[in-house]
Amino acid sequence: MLELVGLSSVATWLAGYGAGLLRLRRRGVRWPAGRTVALVAGLACVAAGVLPPVVDHDETFWVHVGQHLLLAMAAPVLLALSGPFTLALRTLPRRSRRLLLGALHSTPVAFATTPALVLLLDIGGLVLLYTTGTYALTLQHDWLHALVHLHMFLTGCLLAWVVVGVDPMPRRPGFGGRLATLVIVAAAHDTISKLLYAHDLPVGAGPASDRHAGAQLMYYGGTVVDLAMAVALMGQWYRATGREHRRTLRRAGPGGPAGPSGAAARDGVVR
Numbered sequence: 001m002l003e004l005v006g007l008s009s010v011a012t013w014l015a016g017y018g019a020g021l022l023r024l025r026r027r028g029v030r031w032p033a034g035r036t037v038a039l040v041a042g043l044a045c046v047a048a049g050v051l052p053p054v055v056d057h058d059e060t061f062w063v064h065v066g067q068h069l070l071l072a073m074a075a076p077v078l079l080a081l082s083g084p085f086t087l088a089l090r091t092l093p094r095r096s097r098r099l100l101l102g103a104l105h106s107t108p109v110a111f112a113t114t115p116a117l118v119l120l121l122d123i124g125g126l127v128l129l130y131t132t133g134t135y136a137l138t139l140q141h142d143w144l145h146a147l148v149h150l151h152m153f154l155t156g157c158l159l160a161w162v163v164v165g166v167d168p169m170p171r172r173p174g175f176g177g178r179l180a181t182l183v184i185v186a187a188a189h190d191t192i193s194k195l196l197y198a199h200d201l202p203v204g205a206g207p208a209s210d211r212h213a214g215a216q217l218m219y220y221g222g223t224v225v226d227l228a229m230a231v232a233l234m235g236q237w238y239r240a241t242g243r244e245h246r247r248t249l250r251r252a253g254p255g256g257p258a259g260p261s262g263a264a265a266r267d268g269v270v271r
Contacts, residue, residue: 042078076156136204
């Protein structure tokens, strides 16, 4: 079931994105190549997480953690950086564009992307899965196993959209708030992985060696993804600051900071 859902999602996302790119190309509009690369890499992570050999061995805990890193962390970050909603807003018919804009600016979406709720879903979901008997139940029930992975993926997408997403978003927190959200998530991931290692959790995850390997993979792999998100966020912050500085210079005009008097002030010379 997980394979079917994952592959259908990948195919749908790829087809929709490809159709949008084709429409832009016909209009002679360039789309950032980096976003397309991010989309392909993100979908590759999803496919790797739901196809053999990973899916054939995900009852082994460290393999499960690798699957978690692919589906809940790496893929959502890459997909958020690909700008799928921005592409849709540029290529959809007017009526569909209005509907999508209405959905993006709706109260449910604004509530779902509140940093506090996103943190609760992400951190709370990990605590519930790994510190209770939930993980053992996922090994016994395929539907629960698929539901947990769907929850992880969707929660990861919400988190990535809030922190590093390039799509329009209602009431997105400022860069300081987004950085604080990322720091809290990273600290929680590190803490949970250390708890798993120290207390031989989760229950039902096989030999202690598998649990320790999974906890270590969660710690180091999660750190790599969190650092990548931090780099992406800092890059966005830098570019936004540069754009604001250029707008300030344009508003100031010839006599402002970019003009002769501004240059003299920067040189410390009064002319």
